[in-house]
Amino acid sequence: xxxxxxxxxxxxxxxxxxxxxxxxxxxxxxxxxxxxxxxxxxxxxxxxxxxxxxxxxxxxxxxxxxxxxxxxxxxxxxx
Amino acid sequence: xxxxxxxxxxxxxxxxxxxxxxxxxxxxxxxxxxxxxxxxxxxxxxxxxxxxxxxxxxxxxxxxxxxxxxxxxxxxxxxxxxxxxxxxxxxxxxxxxxxxxxxxxxxxxxxxxxxxxxxxxxxxxxxxxxxxxxxxxxxxxxxxxxxxxxxxxxxxxxxxxxxxxxxxxxxxxxxxxxxxxxxxxxxxxxxxxxxxxxxxxxxxxxxxxxxxxxxxxxxxxxxxxxxxxxxxxxxxxxxxxxxxxxxxxxxxxxxxxxxxxx
Ligand SMILES: Nc1nc2c(ncn2[C@@H]2O[C@H](COP(=O)(O)OP(=O)(O)O)[C@@H](O)[C@H]2O)c(=O)[nH]1
Ligand SMILES: [Mg+2]
Numbered sequence: 001x002x003x004x005x006x007x008x009x010x011x012x013x014x015x016x017x018x019x020x021x022x023x024x025x026x027x028x029x030x031x032x033x034x035x036x037x038x039x040x041x042x043x044x045x046x047x048x049x050x051x052x053x054x055x056x057x058x059x060x061x062x063x064x065x066x067x068x069x070x071x072x073x074x075x076x077x078x079x
Numbered sequence: 080x081x082x083x084x085x086x087x088x089x090x091x092x093x094x095x096x097x098x099x100x101x102x103x104x105x106x107x108x109x110x111x112x113x114x115x116x117x118x119x120x121x122x123x124x125x126x127x128x129x130x131x132x133x134x135x136x137x138x139x140x141x142x143x144x145x146x147x148x149x150x151x152x153x154x155x156x157x158x159x160x161x162x163x164x165x166x167x168x169x170x171x172x173x174x175x176x177x178x179x180x181x182x183x184x185x186x187x188x189x190x191x192x193x194x195x196x197x198x199x200x201x202x203x204x205x206x207x208x209x210x211x212x213x214x215x216x217x218x219x220x221x222x223x224x225x226x227x228x229x230x231x232x233x234x235x236x237x238x239x240x241x242x243x244x245x246x247x248x249x250x251x252x253x254x255x256x257x258x259x260x261x262x263x264x265x266x267x268x269x270x271x272x273x274x275x276x277x278x279x280x281x282x283x284x285x286x287x288x289x290x291x292x293x294x295x296x297x298x299x300x301x302x303x304x305x306x307x308x309x310x311x312x313x314x315x316x317x318x319x320x321x322x323x324x325x326x327x328x329x330x331x332x333x334x335x336x337x338x339x340x341x
Contacts, residue, residue: 025312026166033163035197060194 005077007070008054010044016075017041023072035059036073103145103154105264108177110205111189112198113160116217118142119247120189121157124257129155139173148257153264156183162197164204165308167315176319178208179300184264187256189215192222192229192244202238203275208304210272212240213259220246239271274303284310296320 010016018040021031035058036042043057053064111117121129121142129144142157158177159170178186188205190198195216206212216229235242241259245252262268276282285306292309293302300320308316 029163030166033166033200035200059197061197 003076004074007042007044007056007065007073007075008067009071010075010077012044012046015041015043015078017078018073018075020074021072022074023069027069027072031069031073034063035061041078042075103152105151105153105184105261106181107153107155107260107264108158108181108183108186109155109189110158110174110178110186110201111160111215111217112162112191112201115160115189115191115198116247117157117160117189120187120215120217120245120256121155123247123250123253124153125155134173137169137173139169141173146257148261151261151265153257153260162201164201164208165311165313167313172315172319175208178205179304180320182209183211185211185213185260187213187215187260189217192216192219193225193227195229206238206240206272207275207307208301210240210270211263212270213256213263214238214240214242215252215256216242216244217247219244219251220249239273241268241270277307281307281310 004019005016007016018036018038020038021028021036023031040059045055045057045062047054048064052067054067054070055062055064056070057063109117109121121144125144125146128146129142131140131142133139134141139159143154144157145152145154147153156177158174161168161171161174164171164175164178177183186205186209188202190202202212202214214234216231216234219229222229229244231242231244241263243252243255243259245256247253259268263270277285285303288309289302289306292306296302296305305316
């Protein structure tokens with residue numbers, strides 16, 4: 001059993017599996033459409049200088065998410 | 080007395096979108112995620128017979144062209160590249176409204192063979208609105224290079240709609256694409272749509288609400304899909320419907336929804 005955290009708390013270069021999208025409404029829809037459904041493996045690619053947004057590799061595409069949005073995705077660190 | 084959607088809806092709506100600006104036999108929409116080669120497919124099909132502009136009332140780019148296949152003229156409407164039809168950005172609204180209200184005779188969904196999984200989200204969303212879909216698995220040359228193999232027949236069987244592998248830049252698969260689009264648009268081939276099933280709770284809500292939605296919109300819109308959007312709380316869509324359907328009837332959808340949600 002690995003601990004649960006949120007996407008914004010992972011360090012660059014690490015991987016995690018999506019457990020749950022906690023956002024509601026259009027933000028939730030947007031995140032699901034980007035491929036962040038439970039079980040999806042996500043890689044943290046890099047952060048912009050101010051630490052926001054954060055770039056992730058989601059199912060083969062590099063996608064930047066605002067930190068507060070990434071904070072609404074529950075994940076378990078991978079390996 | 081206002082015109083009702085039942086009698087004139089389809090042609091009125093198409094005129095709103097100028098899909099039939101000049102004579103053609105079939106209107107075909109082209110949808111896909113950004114960067115899947117949609118414009119390349121568009122150019123390969125239409126050659127120089129195309130013009131560009133904006134969607135009515137939007138700053139979203141629009142391209143239209145036509146081609147002739149077996150002496151029928153097909154008008155091709157390039158929709159904005161999107162990952163979804165449901166997140167309500169201007170691009171997504173244009174794509175969704177066109178497929179939903181202008182009801183093209185067929186919709187080509189261009190997907191990227193090198194990341195199929197990501198692309199099938201949009202394909203399934205389109206297929207929730209209409210079964211008249213052809214899936215164009217583009218960039219198949221790139222997939223081959225990356226040693227990705229795609230079982231096109233199996234994909235077609237699972238989705239219930241025709242699928243073709245293409246490399247639009249070199250023209251590979253284009254004759255077959257034209258053939259399949261013609262099959263679907265002319266209804267020579269019946270697509271077998273397998274609707275996405277939701278949790279029992281959602282299906283129960285659909286079962287309660289859909290008959291009443293259908294009583295209002297008739298067969299002008301896919302009532303299951305509209306019911307899902309209403310359950311989703313997509314009130315913008317209801318307002319859009321009022322614009323396109325050009326009838327007071329849709330106003331009465333809202334009380335039905337509110338009732339259904341309690
Ligand atoms: N190798 C390869 N490249 C393609 C293919 N189709 C499009 N491209 C290239 O992919 C890039 C994006 O294509 P474009 O048509 O602009 O994509 P759109 O954003 O979906 O309209 C361009 O550089 C195209 O030349 C294809 O089938 N094979
Ligand atoms: Mg394009």
